[in-house]
Amino acid sequence: MNNLLQFIYLITAFILIVGLRQMSSPKTAKHGITIAGVGMLGAIIITFFSPQIHGFSNYAIMIIAIALGTFIGWYSGNKVQMISMPQMIALYNGMGGGAAGAIAVIELLNHHELTFAMSTLSILGAIIGTISFSGSIIAFAKLQDLMKRVVILPKHQAINMILLVSSLVLGALLLFMPKATFLMIPFFALLLLLGITFTIPIGGANMPIVISLFNAMTGLAVGFNGFALHNYALIIAGTVVGASGTLLTQLMAKAMNKSVSSILFSPLSATTQQVEEDNGGSLKPIExxxxxxxxxxxxxxxxxxxxxxxxxxxxxxxxxxxxxxxxxxxxxxxxxxxxxxxxxxxxxxxxxxxxxxxxxxxxxxxxxxxxxxxxxxxxxxxxxxxxxxxxxxxxxxxxxxxxxxxxxxxxxxxxxxxxxxxxxxxxxxxxxxxxxxxxxxxxxxxxxxxxxxxxxx
Structure with a gap:
């Protein structure tokens, strides 16, 4: 039964890739979205037949979650205007990262069922997905003008480095001390904070690149979780999203004649003195x-x-x-x-x-x-x-x-x-x-x- 499920997952992943391929052209993008949606619907339906899922309560939770997600997606898709689509994408991408982080939590709590390699992948998925979640929320807030566009803390890069190292140390402790589940609270708290501090100093002009990067991170997190769960659909979909998001990030940075590292780690200072070109002219209105x-x-x-x-x-x-x-x-x-x-x-x-x-x-x-x-x-x-x-x-x-x-x-x-x-x-x-x-x-x-x-x- 499990082999049959994995084969069907492969088919749904193939359908998703076909849909994504058609999205590369404006002429076929609408059709591609429909095809990709059909593939994801198939993956959701087949999950109900997984032998790992049993009991009325599990099915009830899945049905409620699907109903809520469908309603929210349908309502927001119809309500949100095209001008707000970037914010919506940033928010939905953050939800994907949050889902990857939540899956990692469940995997780590069931540590007795995981090998060391699977636990390592779960930790990586938690790190990447959680940072993507909180970072994407900040990106949404900036695009929606809910917060200042650039916020730079004293010793900002040093703070980021401390948060990253501390998160990695806690992740390693969870890996080698799987019973120390109390460490998960500070572990995820630091990752959420890192996503925030990582994003707040980046200016609005670079925000499209950051959203693309978070999209790639979410894909990688999903892919890592797919390996840990032995789920081919998650592995393929996550890898495709991670690879395409990474490529898009690089292409956009190239379009701005910048490196990704300079955009992420050398943001504009909030007090940078802007340079005005002195051409001796003035603003001239016209009727x-x-x-x-x-x-x-x-x-x-x-x-x-x-x-x-x-x-x-x-x-x-x-x-x-x-x-x-x-x-x-x-x-x-x-x-x-x-x-x-x-x-x-x-x-x-x-x-x-x-x-x-x-x-x-x-x-x-x-x-x-x-x-x-x-x-x-x-x-x-x-x-x-x-x-x-x-x-x-x-x-x-x-x-x-x-x-x-x-x-x-x-x-x-x-x-x-x-x-x-x-x-x-x-x-x-x-x-x-x-x-x-x-x-x-x-x-x-x-x-x-x-x-x-x-x-x-």
Whole structure:
């Protein structure tokens, strides 16, 4: 019976991998999510037939947990708007890490059933999963603006190191003294605290990378628990998530021209003096009607979206504006920076939701060379990813990060709610260039006025 269950687990894991593979393309992502969901549903159903599970109380607990999880997932999935999806992902990822930590607790309490190797894997799963849990909660709080973006304690890295070493010592004691279960309380308490102190000094601009890292950690924790439980589905799913999350973390760090270690262990100081590029310019506002004329009589317009577009929920109006411009013979493209928004692919998802064709979305490498022969660039809600200081000012905290070369365009229009700084707190020298004009106001309202103005031309 057990061999049959493991074989079915293998099938469900294969279905999950097929679903994940289809998620790699926007055209098949929706279908891939459905396939992956079917695979996970199959794994849940087959678990009821496991010989290790017996007794009415166990089945009742499982049914109640599934019912609660299904309701919460369905309700939040329908209630949460697309703008809050990064926070939701951070929170759900944290739940995965917490689940891995909880599984490790049960395994360690049943130490008499574990070999030394299985106990070691359980300890590793507990360490990684618990840190991912509390760290992801902090990431959620930051993205939701529930806490200060950067909190740096005195001797912060030393505190992290003390917490890590202390946790490892307690983990080793639990490994060699399995009956000392009273050590589990300080063990998990230190890990939860480490996840918090590890995350609070990291700035908002780096938060997508941190979320990706925690996702990889959760996958590894699940994989370790899978080895300890001899569950092929957990082993395969955890390994796939851990590997893909690690690769994504590295790719995102590369997109910012940074190493993962520099992002995690050399965060921006809360008192870092920001560098402003002195180009002798000033912020120059423009009326919506004049901006509409500028775009309508351009040969090519490139639209650069950022998190501000998500906040204003202006993606539908942006696509309407693009369609109006195309009707007047203007070539319109969308430039997507790899770390625009609060998570990988955030802008792609929002624009796809609005109906923007995939062939109009271009990443940094594909479109950067086109800015120099573009008549007008419209920047909506983007800030740090178009800041020329990343290339011109070595003292700038974002120096070295690849940017969209918006400043090379003939004309630049920037839609912005106010004159504040970006999420990383760095002044943007793009806004004071001679060829830049500012459109102040709510993104959706401003774009709607641009649409009406273009229609009237």
């Amino acid at each position: 919506q009607s004049d901006a509409a004329v500028m775009m309508a009589y351009s040969k090519k317009v490139i639209i650069v979206p950022g998190y501000g577009m998500a906040v204003a929920q202006a993606q539908h109006k942006i696509w309407e504006l693009a369609q109006q411009l195309e009707q007047k013979g203007v070539t319109v493209k969308f430039a997507i920076h790899p770390v625009a928004g609060r998570m990988p692919g955030h802008m792609n998802v929002l624009l796809a939701e609005a109906g923007v064709p995939y062939d109009k979305l271009f990443d940094l490498e594909e479109i950067n060379a086109e800015f120099s022969n573009t008549d007008t660039v419209l920047v909506i809600g983007a800030n740090d990813v178009v800041n020329p200081s990343a290339k011109t000012h070595p003292e700038s905290p974002i120096y070295g990060m690849p940017i969209l070369d918006v400043n090379h365009a003939q004309n630049i229009l920037v839609i912005k709610r106010g004159q504040g700084k970006g999420f990383s707190g760095v002044e943007n020298s793009l806004f004071t260039l001679d060829n830049t004009r500012m459109l102040y106001g709510d993104g959706q309202e401003v774009v709607n006025k641009l649409v009406q103005s273009v229609k009237g031309l």
